[in-house]
Amino acid sequence: MDSIxxxxxxRSVPWRTLDTExxxxxxxxxxxxxxxxxxxxIWDLCDGARSVDEIVGVLAAEFEAPEPTIRADAIEFIExxxxxxxxxxxxxxxxxxx
Amino acid sequence: MxxxxxxxxxxxxxxxxxxxxxxxxxxxxxRYGPFLSRRPQTFGVRVRATxxxxxxRSPRPSATWSGGRFALAxxxxxxxxxxxxxxxxxxxxxxxxxxxDLFRLxxxxxxxxxxxxxxxxxxxxxxxxxxxxxxxxxSGKTTIAGLAAERSVLNDETLxxxxxxxxxxxxxxxFYGSGGPSMARANGRAPVRGLCFLxxxxxxAHERLSPADVVARAFPEVMLPKRxxxxxxxLLETLAALAAAVPAWELAFTPDPALWSYLDGLD
Numbered sequence: 001m002d003s004i005x006x007x008x009x010x011r012s013v014p015w016r017t018l019d020t021e022x023x024x025x026x027x028x029x030x031x032x033x034x035x036x037x038x039x040x041x042i043w044d045l046c047d048g049a050r051s052v053d054e055i056v057g058v059l060a061a062e063f064e065a066p067e068p069t070i071r072a073d074a075i076e077f078i079e080x081x082x083x084x085x086x087x088x089x090x091x092x093x094x095x096x097x098x
Numbered sequence: 099m100x101x102x103x104x105x106x107x108x109x110x111x112x113x114x115x116x117x118x119x120x121x122x123x124x125x126x127x128x129r130y131g132p133f134l135s136r137r138p139q140t141f142g143v144r145v146r147a148t149x150x151x152x153x154x155r156s157p158r159p160s161a162t163w164s165g166g167r168f169a170l171a172x173x174x175x176x177x178x179x180x181x182x183x184x185x186x187x188x189x190x191x192x193x194x195x196x197x198x199d200l201f202r203l204x205x206x207x208x209x210x211x212x213x214x215x216x217x218x219x220x221x222x223x224x225x226x227x228x229x230x231x232x233x234x235x236x237s238g239k240t241t242i243a244g245l246a247a248e249r250s251v252l253n254d255e256t257l258x259x260x261x262x263x264x265x266x267x268x269x270x271x272x273f274y275g276s277g278g279p280s281m282a283r284a285n286g287r288a289p290v291r292g293l294c295f296l297x298x299x300x301x302x303a304h305e306r307l308s309p310a311d312v313v314a315r316a317f318p319e320v321m322l323p324k325r326x327x328x329x330x331x332x333l334l335e336t337l338a339a340l341a342a343a344v345p346a347w348e349l350a351f352t353p354d355p356a357l358w359s360y361l362d363g364l365d
Contacts, residue, residue, distance in 0.1 A: 019310060032314060
C-alpha cells in the first residue's frame, strides 16, 4: 500500500463508538467487529480526507509508540478493514480532490 | 370457517391472532397458554397456512425494514407487516399455524422497534430483581435456570429485555429451550439486576465488562438476522443504551446453589 497516495474511506456500515472503543458491523456477513481504542481512532480517521501517511502522523502524535511500529500496525489494520470490505481505498495524489 | 383467535402478550406487545381454524386455535392456546391476554391488541396478526415445504437448502432467516413496512422469513414461513396499520400477514408453512420460529422472529423485530431486544438468555428473579444469563448454546443458561429452586424462572433460552418505567426490565417469553415448557410457565417480568455472560468452569469467577464488551457479547445473542442496515443500526443503539444502564459481567460458574450468594457479592 502506498501510504501517501492511499486514502481509506469508511463504507456505509452501521457502527458506534462506546467510550474509546468502537463496534463496526459487516451487514453482509451479519458480523460485528469490536475495535480497541487504537482501532477505533483509525476507523474514525478513515474519512477519505486523510492519506494513510497522514493517519499514521495523527496516531504518532496521540499514542506513545515508535513511529515505525505505529505505521506497520496501522497499515496492517487498514488492509484488514479493506479485506473485510469495511473501508475502501481511494488512490489519488496529495492535494487532489475526491 | 376461520374464527377470531387468541390474544398473546409478550413483553407488553399484545398480538391479536386471527385466521386460525378450530384445531390451530386450540393448539395455539395450549402452546402459548400462560401468555394469553385480555388486554387490547397492539398488533393484529392474520395467519394463513399457505407456504409449502420445498426440499433443498433452506435460505437463512431474514428481517428487512423499509419505510413503514417490514418483511420476515424463517423458511418456509414468512411474514409481512405494516407498522402504521399495526397489521401483520403471517404465512405459515407446514406444521403449527402460529409457527414458533417465525412468531419469535416477529416478536424480536417488534421488540427492537420498541427499543428492546429478544436475547438468547435465561433469567431468574431473585428478591424481585432479575439476573440475566446470556451466552451461546452450551454455555449454561438452562443449567443456571435449573438452580433457581424457589426463585422464579422467566425463561431458560429466550428472554425479552426492554426499557420500562423504572429502568430495563426482563420479560418472560413462551420460547423455551432445552428445559421445556416448565421454563415458560408464567408471563412475569422484573427489573434487571445484572447481565452475566456465562462460561462453565470448576469454580466461580467474574470480570466486570465495559460497555463495548457488553455490546460485542450481546450482539450475536440477539435473535434477529443482522444483515439489514436499518435493523442493525437500531440494534446497536439499543444495546449501547442497555450497556450504559445495566451492570454486566463475564461469569465463570459451576452448577452450585452457592451461585446466588456469589452473585450478591458482584460489584
